[in-house]
Amino acid sequence: MHPITIIEILIALGIAAGFLILAFILPKKFRRVGMYVVLAAALAELSFFAIRPIWIDYHLGIKIEQLNEYLEDQYPGEKWEVSTRTSRSYNPYHLEVRFANEKGWIYAYRVDGDKIKQVSVGVPDDQFYESGLHYEGLGE
Numbered sequence: 001m002h003p004i005t006i007i008e009i010l011i012a013l014g015i016a017a018g019f020l021i022l023a024f025i026l027p028k029k030f031r032r033v034g035m036y037v038v039l040a041a042a043l044a045e046l047s048f049f050a051i052r053p054i055w056i057d058y059h060l061g062i063k064i065e066q067l068n069e070y071l072e073d074q075y076p077g078e079k080w081e082v083s084t085r086t087s088r089s090y091n092p093y094h095l096e097v098r099f100a101n102e103k104g105w106i107y108a109y110r111v112d113g114d115k116i117k118q119v120s121v122g123v124p125d126d127q128f129y130e131s132g133l134h135y136e137g138l139g140e
Contacts, residue, residue: 002088012045056092060084063111067095070109070116075099075134094119102133 019041023034064082071080079100084092097107106122118136121129129135 004088008049012049016042016045060092060095063093064095066111067097067109067116071097074136096122097134099134105132105134107132107134107136 016038019034019038023031023038026034067082071078081098081100083096083098085094085096091110094108094110097109099105099107104124107118108120108122110117110119121132121135123129123132
């Protein structure tokens with residue numbers, strides 16, 4: 001499991017444990033309400049961890065469509081492949097593009113609403129990113 005995921009789970013458990021301790025500290029007549037708060041917090045945390053991947057996948061589908069339309073306008077007649085990195089170390093909304101006519105080059109794009117920017121370029125050995133056929137100035 002990735003360290004970021006472990007930290008998120010530990011924070012969620014800490015919040016639930018804090019509410020649980022608070023529920024037992026409360027006077028007896030408020031304890032039932034405190035337990036409902038603990039239950040609500042636990043359900044909210046479980047919902048977050050269950051819905052988040054679905055939310056990211058939904059938005060990625062929309063962003064990939066927008067990026068494909070942008071690339072069709074910028075580079076008509078060319079072929080490319082759009083992918084994402086799946087590790088938690090990377091921004092899930094940075095989309096990687098590999099063009100068929102430029103082997104070994106990887107262009108990363110960020111799609112924010114209507115704005116699409118090239119944010120990084122992965123180049124093969126012994127080459128400069130400015131010499132790429134699809135280099136756009138990295139959002140400058």
